[in-house]
Amino acid sequence: MAWTLPNTLVGLLSGLAALPFGARMGVRAECLAIVFQRYPWGPGGALTLGNVVLHTGNSLDVRCLTYAHRAGLCEAPPVRILDHEHAHVLQYMVLGPLFLPVYMLCGGVSVRNRFERAADRYAATGSGWWPWPCPA
Template identity: 65%
Template sequence: MLRPAAFALGVAWAAPWTLCGVLAGVAAMPFGVRARFSRRDCALVFTRWPWGPGGAMTLGNVVLCSGHGLDVDCSTYEHRAGRCTHPPVRLGDHERAHVYQYMLLGPLFVPLYFLCGGITVRNRFERAADRYALHGRGWWPWPAP
């Protein structure tokens, strides 16, 4: 019983950013964006997002994806930066880690994300999302005490 309650609390805590994601997704629907709920990724996914550099961006329990879905392979940030060699990861797994991060940090996620470096390989949130996508664990960006 605790798990569904904790999940619901996390969804509620992330709701301000989720609302931003829903508004952005709905605003883009006249440009061909499609919406569907992904139970696997715990998010409402808007596909065919027409703006930005490509890939995906998470806002609470919403993922804005430039492709046709999250079941595509992508490179980790460290691999792209030439720091190491990683196998490709599923984009949805990486974005699901961000969903979990939002559910725990709620409105604090975005300020903390940018304080940690923004969209770079140095950002602990991105490294944690890559770790989760690679191994299925480790989405939290700080070591356990």
């Protein structure tokens, strides 16, 4: 968690700034994150910054379509948003301050991004949150 502290601080400051505008703060220990629900800014959905999740909705326990399903690449059952964001928390904990540059180099917020595909895989199966194969 110390390795990703710079990202977590940005998320925490963003979440705290949203409190006077209706955001609600809580802790989700199962995904190692501080969560800000009803985050009032952005296009909708959730954004993870280190160990902080900013979510525009009322609950991370709702289900959403995977990136591949929305892109028409496959038929996939909806996944729980909290599980998807938990994968990003784990990815941040490995890459720390390198996460955002590497994430952007991999395609940003899109189905092409291996981080998003891995997060969807983790949300669907409970494993596979790392975006590259591990050597045997």
